[in-house]
Amino acid sequence: MSLKGKTLFISGGSRGIGLAIALRAAADGANIIIAAKTAEPHPTLPGTIYTAKEAIEEAGGVAVAALCDIRDEAAVQAAVAQGVAAFGGIDICVNNASAIALTGTLTTEMKRYDLMQQVNARGTFLCSKLTLPYLLHGENPHILNIAPPLDLAPKWFAPHVAYTTAKFGMSLCTLGMAEEFRAQGVAVNSLWPLTVIDTAALRIAMPANRSQWLSRSPQIMADAAYAILNRPARDCTGNFFIDEEVLRAEGITDFSGYAPDAGDNPLGADFFIPDAVFEHSPTRIQHRP
Template sequence: MSLIQNTGKLAGRTAYISGASRGIGRAIALKLAKDKVNIVVAAKTGEPHPKLPGTIYTVAKEIEEAGGRALPCLVDIRDEKQVADSVQKAVAEFGGIDIVINNASAINLTKTLDTDMKRYDLMHQINSRGTFLVTKMCLPYLKKGKNPHILNLSPPLSLQPRWFQNNVAYTIAKYNMSLYAFGWAEEFKPEGIAANCLWPATGIYTAAIEMLLGGADAKRQCRSPDIIADAAYSILCRDSKQATGYFYIDEQVMKEEGITDLTPYQYDKDAELMPDFFLESLDTVHSSQYKIQLTGKATPVTSASSMGKSAPPPAAAAAPSGGGGDEGGEIVQIFSKIKGLVDPDMIKKTNAVFQFDVKGDDGGMYFLDLKNGEGSTGKGESPNKSDVTISVSQADFVKLFSGKLSPTSAYMMGKLKVKGDITKAMVLDKLMGKLKSKL
């Protein structure tokens, strides 16, 4: 579903898109193809993946069918020669390069001790080095390009500690992409080359989300990649000498285009959408447009919320006032019901021990063991080693297990704190999908 109509304004331009074989990269490529753009499909998937759809050749075919011209290039953006060769092929085929979309990225949400160096290197070599390398190789042609744009699929910079504490290696690797845009916006200003970032306000259902959360319930809480493709198209049509140095959020771009009803991008119009990483809250997104200010600070244009310095941490959720015994009893009842619903299939698919630190007058420590034996629940410390400890208020705990609040959304909004394996915490989203109708 596309809400921004193609105008043909980009016809004849050439776009180099990394990671274009699936997901957001593919969606942007197909959107540009409708304007008859020449597209370099740069990705390392040449043979079909057993679990993930799409190769550089299948996407190239789709581009041609949509009206564009495609050049599929088998590229690992960590490899300098492969990137250089693909750029030269693009120039030989299309005569130049006008647009660079740095979309390729790697994610691994682990804490320091749990991050092996192979994964660390992968994230930093793709997200950081790869983004720099692709841009560097394309730069001589961007200088000659028509209304040239660099667009990094990376977030606004926020120094909230919660974005670092559970996955510092990934956060820094991703922020490097944004920092490059920060520098390039100023460096390339005399050349008239725009450098911007684009990031979604909500979860976008891609292979990465499928890998982290999986299941239909996660998909319900996400939008389709089409909203990013539409927002990217809008940005790339803007004057590169004026529209540069921005942390764009997809919802804000759509608002600037006069589009406020975004439900067509949702898979389930009635579901609560999960906020994406690195955004303080959806309320902040709705009231702000993030802009890189080339004075060394990054602040929203219309909001008091600071992006250039660490904002105060969110206030702890208050315990229910007056006679919280009902909610305390409700917590006990929830665990009692869960115990009766545990089955071997749930244990096999979840394979985790959760320790809950519930804050409030009637809170305390509770555990949910969906890893050992027939599974167990109880109050106090788990007799088996926990994979993750989740701190949450009484009120939000009840909302989590009644289906009124997604664990991932709660984490994104700072309502839920995690110690341990965050990927295990995200498994809760799958579990809630099974339990919420029965609790």
């Protein structure tokens, strides 16, 4: 498997899971378009498009730092054009950018509701729409949405209906576009973590009593994404992948390196994981209340 010479458009790739996916591809010598809006250091969130570019190039890739708020259609158009001008096309689109607010209906401000819809659902649709003209001419083209399986159990909606509907908007893009572009050979899949992933953004968003839940590093998502993006596009589309299941299918059985401090203690379950997944997972999981 190799992504050498492939060009990846990654939204929200200046930190966290997006940056981890970029660095994994960069190790092969891939080209990365970092489409993110952090140009200056944030007081609480590490990383900018420029520090990401440096890290990608140190890892062996080539990067374009495209300043881009994915809520802005013109900005996404410019980021895509900047990447195409540098690399000649786009082979892979990773819709990673996301906004989160774990609030109930009465405490969700409409500006926060709008932000989640614009970044999660609309942003995924927009970035996919604007990269697809290039993906349709690419070799083994993939769209990968960092989005959950469509489990419509009420327990996922009741605590934070605004966030859930926005996040499932990304998943619906997977469901629809996979079928829409199946004949043209563009793979469209979702990838979601089995456990909590330790990112700065999630630590800020999660209440204090949950922020201590044992988690895995973003590297597990990067390794799972790498495996998916190397699969034949025509044979791998319309899936809602779980990171651990992807890697077990690749023959990996030791996951201790992704959570070295956990030992034998159970890891925190992520949101939106169907009960059936836990029933056959050998990993010890601390379920959400």
